[in-house]
Amino acid sequence: MMSQEIKKETLIEGFQSSDSARGFLDAAVGADGEAAAGFPQEGNVDGGSQKELERLEAAGLFQKLEEYVPEVPVANEMIPINVRISRELESYGIKKYPDVNRTVGFDVREEKSETGELRDRLDAARRAYIAKCDTGQEKSSLLMRIFGFGADLGRFNAELQEAKSNYEKALEAYKDAVAGSSAIGNGYDAESRMGFLDKREYLDFAGAKDDARLEAGGWSEKFGDKAVGSGGNFKNFLIKYLREAGLYAVGSGDGVQNDVNHPSAQIGSDADDGNVGKNSAANGSEYAVYPGISGNEAASATTSPSEMPDVSEIQVAEVTPIEAVPAGNEFDFEIDMLAQQYRESAKNVHSPEYAKVYNDSVVALLGGRGVLMGEIMDRNAQEYIHENTQSDTVKLLDSLRKSLAGDAIGLKKLDPRADEDMFAWSARVADMMRKRWSK
Amino acid sequence: MNTQIQNDTIREFGLENLPADSQEELIAKMTEVVLKRMLVETLEKLSPIDQELFGGMLENQAGPDEIENFLKENIHNYDELLRKIISELKMEVKNA
Numbered sequence: 001m002m003s004q005e006i007k008k009e010t011l012i013e014g015f016q017s018s019d020s021a022r023g024f025l026d027a028a029v030g031a032d033g034e035a036a037a038g039f040p041q042e043g044n045v046d047g048g049s050q051k052e053l054e055r056l057e058a059a060g061l062f063q064k065l066e067e068y069v070p071e072v073p074v075a076n077e078m079i080p081i082n083v084r085i086s087r088e089l090e091s092y093g094i095k096k097y098p099d100v101n102r103t104v105g106f107d108v109r110e111e112k113s114e115t116g117e118l119r120d121r122l123d124a125a126r127r128a129y130i131a132k133c134d135t136g137q138e139k140s141s142l143l144m145r146i147f148g149f150g151a152d153l154g155r156f157n158a159e160l161q162e163a164k165s166n167y168e169k170a171l172e173a174y175k176d177a178v179a180g181s182s183a184i185g186n187g188y189d190a191e192s193r194m195g196f197l198d199k200r201e202y203l204d205f206a207g208a209k210d211d212a213r214l215e216a217g218g219w220s221e222k223f224g225d226k227a228v229g230s231g232g233n234f235k236n237f238l239i240k241y242l243r244e245a246g247l248y249a250v251g252s253g254d255g256v257q258n259d260v261n262h263p264s265a266q267i268g269s270d271a272d273d274g275n276v277g278k279n280s281a282a283n284g285s286e287y288a289v290y291p292g293i294s295g296n297e298a299a300s301a302t303t304s305p306s307e308m309p310d311v312s313e314i315q316v317a318e319v320t321p322i323e324a325v326p327a328g329n330e331f332d333f334e335i336d337m338l339a340q341q342y343r344e345s346a347k348n349v350h351s352p353e354y355a356k357v358y359n360d361s362v363v364a365l366l367g368g369r370g371v372l373m374g375e376i377m378d379r380n381a382q383e384y385i386h387e388n389t390q391s392d393t394v395k396l397l398d399s400l401r402k403s404l405a406g407d408a409i410g411l412k413k414l415d416p417r418a419d420e421d422m423f424a425w426s427a428r429v430a431d432m433m434r435k436r437w438s439k
Numbered sequence: 440m441n442t443q444i445q446n447d448t449i450r451e452f453g454l455e456n457l458p459a460d461s462q463e464e465l466i467a468k469m470t471e472v473v474l475k476r477m478l479v480e481t482l483e484k485l486s487p488i489d490q491e492l493f494g495g496m497l498e499n500q501a502g503p504d505e506i507e508n509f510l511k512e513n514i515h516n517y518d519e520l521l522r523k524i525i526s527e528l529k530m531e532v533k534n535a
Contacts, residue, residue: 199452217483237503238477238521
């Protein structure tokens with residue numbers, strides 16, 4: 001039995017050798033097939049069998065690898081270290097690799113030492129926040145809607161706000177640390193660095209939400225790997241869409257060609273490595289239903305203003321309840337609550353509360369990202385037209401036009417009388433209001 | 440070397456001032472999210488029976504064309520759905 005400790009140098013040497021992945025595993029497990037200290041003492045790695053790899057992963061092998069990765073010098077490498085490692089592992093038949101989601105693309109080592117802890121906290125806070133939102137979805141069940149929310153809602157609201165606050169604080173702390181650090185993006189302007197962090201955080205959050213949806217549907221294990229893992233034919237058929245959008249196999253300065261089978265096309269992708277539903281943001285959390293929100297339906301429901309009559313000229317001939325869009329309970333609970341607040345205020349459009357609630361909603365929802373604003377507006381529009389008559393809707397619209405400089409936002413060009421256009425109309429109202437308020 | 444459309448995407452996201460590996464990281468992350476979203480939206484639109492069939496196709500390593508045909512037969516405007524997922528996410532990231 002091997003008794004030596006795993007030496008950092010040995011691991012690094014393993015990776016830098018021509019047979020680096022094998023070298024690494026040998027270092028961890030032992031060329032004679034017996035595990036080194038800190039790893040399981042049974043079995044061996046025979047050709048990188050998946051079973052053994054899973055056992056090693058469970059034993060913390062990859063976590064240990066991750067600890068050592070930052071020590072690998074990368075200054076003169078054209079290819080990022082996470083790319084190289086992933087290639088090495090994949091060439092060895094290993095689909096799993098260290099958490100490349102945590103790399104920054106500049107110098108992993110420096111981020112790890114200077115801001116890594118804050119980023120860990122951010123990951124945890126994000127997980128907690130999303131999990132709390134999911135819990136909210138459960139609480140927004142039909143019975144809760146019918147009989148009211150009661151004390152339970154109040155308690156939940158407090159917990160939700162705390163989770164959100166923790167997340168926002170963690171995000172702010174991390175960004176502040178990065179802003180004051182020379183570790184990430186040194187040499188690049190602050191705006192670029194913050195822009196990078198904002199977009200990365202957005203994607204982390206979006207990915208975690210979709211992970212939760214997969215988990216909630218019970219699909220992660222069944223479909224994730226086979227569908228979008230390496231070689232998954234669902235993914236393969238989607239490649240043309242990704243390429244068309246300029247997303248797939250973006251070569252970097254390392255000269256990687258646009259080859260869909262090239263490992264670089266798969267770096268950083270939990271989906272690719274078969275970890276769909278299990279990325280860093282989702283691990284360790286229990287996710288309830290977190291159904292998808294279409295997001296920018298409002299933005300897509302556009303109609304040329306020239307096609308619309310002037311709403312000020314509309315004479316409402318009849319009052320017809322509109323059943324076009326069921327309210328449903330398939331929306332995120334928090335968004336639902338905020339939309340409800342907004343809708344109540346919107347009924348009194350001249351109230352100062354109108355602007356305040358809307359803005360608070362936007363600010364509260366993760367820094368006012370457009371998609372969430374759109375979600376609020378979509379929900380508002382859907383529920384409003386579900387619960388109100390056309391006459392009321394027209395009155396509201398007209399009132400909004402007068403109170404919100406309607407000429408500027410083009411509300412008067414809409415025709416809410418056309419039943420078939422009601423959803424498009426409401427979505428359009430939402431979109432216009434979102435744009436108006438975002439200015 | 441990036442294709443023109445890839446360069447356009449990078450510019451569209453305002454990433455042109457970032458180092459190449461950071462551009463790559465963000466694009467890779469976005470690809471990941473797009474794929475996940477496409478998968479979950481696909482599954483949500485399939486009936487339980489069709490989900491089973493879809494799972495069986497994946498299990499049996501059905502070809503990309505076969506999978507595509509199956510999904511397009513069973514999900515209304517599937518092609519449009521996929522393009523919408525991409526365009527919406529691109530817009531979201533652009534505004535993030």
